[in-house]
Amino acid sequence: MDGLISFFASHHAIRAETVLKRHGHAARLVPGPRELSPNCGVALRFEFARRDEVLPLLAIHRVRIDGVHEYRPRTDGWEAAPR
Amino acid sequence: MxxxxxxxxxxxxxxxxxxxxxxxxxxxxxxxxxxxxxxxxxxxxxxxxxxxxxxxxxxxxxxxxxxxxxxxxxxxxxxxxxxxxxxxxxxxxxxxxxxxxxxxxxxxxxxxxxxxxxxxxxxxxxxxxxxxxxxxxxxxxxxxxxxxxxxxxxxxxxxxxxxxxxxxxxxxxxxxxxxxxxxxxxxxxxxxxxxxxxxxxxxxxxxxxxxxxxxxxxxxxxxxxxxxxxxxxxxxxxxxxxxxxxxxxxxxxxxxxxxxxxxxxxGVEAVQAHERALTTRCVEGLRAMEGIAVYGPADPVARCGIVSFSVAGASPSEVGLLLDESFGILARTGLHCAPAAHRTLGTFPTGTVRFGFGWFNTAAEVDAAIDAVRQIASWARTPSNARLRNAQWTA
Structure with a gap:
């Protein structure tokens, strides 16, 4: 899973995981990389290629997200993806 | 119990x-x-x-x-x-x-x-x-x-x-x-x-x-x-x-x-129906009894699973104690942290005896409680009854 969503609060991270799994998407909660968001401890890994389905799904369920990021190994870290 | x-x-x-x-x-x-x-x-x-x-x-x-x-x-x-x-x-x-x-x-x-x-x-x-x-x-x-x-x-x-x-x-x-x-x-x-x-x-x-x-x-x-x-x-x-x-x-x-x-x-509807049945049974049983005042609306649909009552000749705390010690029935007596409500019902400052029914209660328990209240009411009609006297405090 090469996509990562950061959140303002873990409440929304857990809800995001529940919503995505319920709709058949791969999702896994991980410790949030500090360089991305200081807001809460957890972030959600997902399939970046499916972001056009995933992000509207979260919006419909009123899950608040902080940012969406893509992992690109060559740049040695996470990069913010255009929303 | x-x-x-x-x-x-x-x-x-x-x-x-x-x-x-x-x-x-x-x-x-x-x-x-x-x-x-x-x-x-x-x-x-x-x-x-x-x-x-x-x-x-x-x-x-x-x-x-x-x-x-x-x-x-x-x-x-x-x-x-x-x-x-x-x-x-x-x-x-x-x-x-x-x-x-x-x-x-x-x-x-x-x-x-x-x-x-x-x-x-x-x-x-x-x-x-x-x-x-x-x-x-x-x-x-x-x-x-x-x-x-x-x-x-x-x-x-x-x-x-x-x-x-x-x-x-x-x-x-x-x-x-x-x-x-x-x-x-x-x-x-x-x-x-x-x-x-x-x-x-x-x-x-x-x-x-x-x-x-x-x-x-x-x-x-x-x-x-x-x-x-x-x-x-x-x-x-x-x-x-x-x-x-x-x-x-x-x-x-x-x-x-x-x-x-x-x-x-x-299902909350099932809980409500069950409690309503118990409440109705209790209100009807108590209302038919001499010396018992039941508070709240007559229509069972207008109340949740709560029945407040008093027994003539006995204070709520006496009734509560007898229910517990003689019959193993646990109720709440007094003002229920709601003095305004008791003033409204006309039961301030004495309070009432309150039964609060739940999903795990049964009709047989309600019947047993009605029998117990009938017994306590009859004791209360006899001012010299030792059971009540024992429960009274003197100043």
Whole structure:
């Protein structure tokens, strides 16, 4: 899973995981990389290629997200993806 | 033993409640939302599963609008201190619990005008009379969904519509009705719903919460660590974090979740029908008896699973003691933290004996209680009866 969503609060991270799994998407909660968001401890890994389905799904369920990021190994870290 | 004090706290709880608490303590023991490790995530998941279950129960679209508190009193304090400002007019009813009246009487000393709409001797409210009080610019209506003394159900949907018509918000105290009556927050037009976890929802004591309507900003009563927005020294303004400072009672919330899921499986309608059948049986049995006064509405549909009564010639505390010691029946006696409600019913300062029925009670238990009250009433008719004399205190 090469996509990562950061959140303002873990409440929304857990809800995001529940919503995505319920709709058949791969999702896994991980410790949030500090360089991305200081807001809460957890972030959600997902399939970046499916972001056009995933992000509207979260919006419909009123899950608040902080940012969406893509992992690109060559740049040695996470990069913010255009929303 | 017959437990008829479910209006104070429900007992027994479904076995899944204690199991969920044990499981949380043994296996999901991290601090929810504070760290990223697996035990922290597991604890956060427990909290969010309960939040979702509560949202489902009250037909709340967005679970983020539910915040956990330690009980309904705490939730009501958050709502009242958050929504009321000096100079505001607040309208309430004369059957409120002290969880509403004490914050309001305190707010009154800070320049808030509190108007109490009198209910009749059955605890019922005249919505027209309520509207008169709301019409002159009240900011808030706060009302119980059902009286904890007489069991009288207030027409919250109608009251909310009247409040909205006059630009007032409505805060509902669902301490007696959450889990025992269907509650659809949007259909009823409720702005804030305060609930306790340990009564109709079958959770442990020390749990409760509030629902805050989408779009309504409720400032916190307590500020502190939330695990979110940690770089800022200012309290987050988003739900539920805004209202959930400090580490939550995760074990309790685990139990609450199991209780709510039990309730969803059984169906709140089934619980309501069961309690209504027991209540009707009890009211009919007691009303047919000499020397017993039963309070509250005659129509069983107009009350929740509560029956308050008194026995001529015996004080409520004497009756309670005899019920417990001679018959193994556990009831609550006295004023039930609701002096205003007792004044309304005409039972202040003596109070009443209260039976609070629950899902696990049976018709046979109600029949046994009716027989016990009949016996106590006959003892009370004999002034020299040793059982009553023994229970009396002399000055």
């Amino acid at each position: 017959i437990y008829f004090d479910n209006a104070a706290t429900s007992w027994p709880k479904p076995p899944s409640v204690a199991a969920a608490i044990r499981e949380q303590m043994a296996g999901a023991g991290g601090n929810p939302g504070r760290s990223g490790h697996r035990l922290s995530i597991a604890a956060a998941r427990v909290v969010e599963e309960t939040r979702e279950a509560v949202a489902r129960l009250f037909h709340i679209d967005n679970p983020s609008r539910v915040a956990f508190t330690t009980n309904a009193t705490h939730a009501l304090n958050v709502a009242l201190y958050g929504l009321i400002r000096p100079g505001d007019r607040v309208v309430t009813t004369s059957v409120e619990h002290n969880s509403v009246m004490r914050p309001l009487r305190h707010l009154e000393t800070t320049g808030v005008c509190v108007e109490v709409v009198p209910c009749d001797a059955n605890g019922s409210i005249d919505v027209g009379r309520l509207e008169d009080r709301l019409a002159s610019g009240a900011r808030l209506l706060v009302a119980t969904h059902a009286s904890n003394v007489a069991g009288t159900i207030l027409p919250i949907g109608e009251m909310a519509a009247v409040a909205r018509r006059h630009g007032a918000r409505i805060v509902v105290d669902a301490a007696q009705t959450a889990g025992t009556m269907p509650i659809h927050v949007a259909a009823l037009g409720i702005d804030v719903l305060a609930f306790t976890g340990h009564k109709g929802l079958f959770g442990p004591t020390g749990t409760g919460g509030l629902y805050v309507r989408e779009g309504l900003e409720l400032p916190p009563l307590v500020r502190g660590g939330t695990g979110s927005d940690s770089a800022h020294e200012v309290q987050p303004d988003f739900m539920p974090d805004a209202l959930e400072s400090g580490t939550l009672n995760v074990a309790g919330i685990a139990g609450l979740g199991a209780g709510v899921r039990f309730l969803i499986d059984v």
